[in-house]
Amino acid sequence: MKRLHVHVSVDDLAGSIRFYSALFGSEPTVAKPDYAKWMLDDPHVNFAISARGGKAGVDHLGIEVETPQELTEVYGRLEQAQRPVLEEGAATCCYAKSEKAWTSDPQGLLWESFLTTDESTIYGDDEKLAGFRTSGGKAESSPCCGANPAPVVEAACCSATGVDND
Numbered sequence: 001m002k003r004l005h006v007h008v009s010v011d012d013l014a015g016s017i018r019f020y021s022a023l024f025g026s027e028p029t030v031a032k033p034d035y036a037k038w039m040l041d042d043p044h045v046n047f048a049i050s051a052r053g054g055k056a057g058v059d060h061l062g063i064e065v066e067t068p069q070e071l072t073e074v075y076g077r078l079e080q081a082q083r084p085v086l087e088e089g090a091a092t093c094c095y096a097k098s099e100k101a102w103t104s105d106p107q108g109l110l111w112e113s114f115l116t117t118d119e120s121t122i123y124g125d126d127e128k129l130a131g132f133r134t135s136g137g138k139a140e141s142s143p144c145c146g147a148n149p150a151p152v153v154e155a156a157c158c159s160a161t162g163v164d165n166d
Helices: 013-024 068-080
Strands: 003-009 030-032 035-041 044-050 057-065 085-093 096-104 110-119
Touching (some): 013 035, 013 044, 057 068, 068 110
Antiparallel strands (some): 030 035, 035 044, 085 096, 096 110
């Protein structure tokens, strides 16, 4: 079963945790000094917030899957959407290990597709993806792009300046 993922950057983590805990009627499933996540069944959503220096507001949206087969299905849909896709592969981000890809909608809103495989004791490898940026739709530099960089979206997964996975 797929789950909608929403990640919001916040300026006041403690105040935001109080607000969203009241809104959802539930305490966070994961709570760290710079991050919190609610895995809700009603609504069926993976809702995460972080205070890592990003601009406050919706950071990115995503689709979390439960099986490798579902991830393959979502990756196929991304190809049909005819938007640039960055297949990041195995990554550690938001205190979780996952397999993931990134894209953006025509307005530039970031979308992450991922399968969480395990927990992590660290937020993620900020240095690994610090150079993950675009210039005219082409990657400037990113170790996740390999020797043949694909068009990517403006993001910086797991960095203080951009996107992260939940």
